[in-house]
Amino acid sequence: MSAYHTEQKKMLEDFLSRNRDKGFTIDEITEGISSEMSCGVAPARSTVYRLVGRLVAEGRVRKFVKPESRKASYQLVTCEHCDAHLHLKCVECGRLFHMDEAVSDELLDRIRSCSNFSVDEEETVLYGKCAGCNIK
Numbered sequence: 001m002s003a004y005h006t007e008q009k010k011m012l013e014d015f016l017s018r019n020r021d022k023g024f025t026i027d028e029i030t031e032g033i034s035s036e037m038s039c040g041v042a043p044a045r046s047t048v049y050r051l052v053g054r055l056v057a058e059g060r061v062r063k064f065v066k067p068e069s070r071k072a073s074y075q076l077v078t079c080e081h082c083d084a085h086l087h088l089k090c091v092e093c094g095r096l097f098h099m100d101e102a103v104s105d106e107l108l109d110r111i112r113s114c115s116n117f118s119v120d121e122e123e124t125v126l127y128g129k130c131a132g133c134n135i136k
């Protein structure tokens with residue numbers, strides 16, 4: 001990877017880590033980075049797309065597909081054991097919650113024994129409203 005791309009990848013990671021409780025589409029990331037930049041050249045959309053893909057492959061970023069729009073959004077992985085529990089995603093504020101591992105395992109065990117279906121823990125996200133958004 002060229003020095004130019006290393007710098008852009010860092011920019012991208014910085015942006016996602018400052019906004020770690022939200023997910024962004026490729027367009028939103030591209031716009032977000034260029035609006036925050038005071039000098040230099042903002043990465044092109046195609047570059048952002050490629051770099052995000054690399055971060056997903058490295059397991060640093062997770063990809064979510066919003067059920068209503070089928071649009072992919074991306075969010076930084078903030079905990080170390082994200083492959084060992086389910087995630088809850090609030091459709092109102094966009095926050096991602098890491099489900100307790102014991103609760104997650106129990107739920108998956110129940111589904112496996114009742115339906116003989118093994119859920120892909122890493123891929124599955126439950127959508128709904130978080131406590132903060134429920135009281136509004």
Ligand SMILES: [Zn+2]
Pocket residue numbers: 079081082083085087097098099
């Ligand atoms: Zn997690």
Ligand SMILES: [Zn+2]
Pocket residue numbers: 090091092093094095129130131132133
């Ligand atoms: Zn919420």
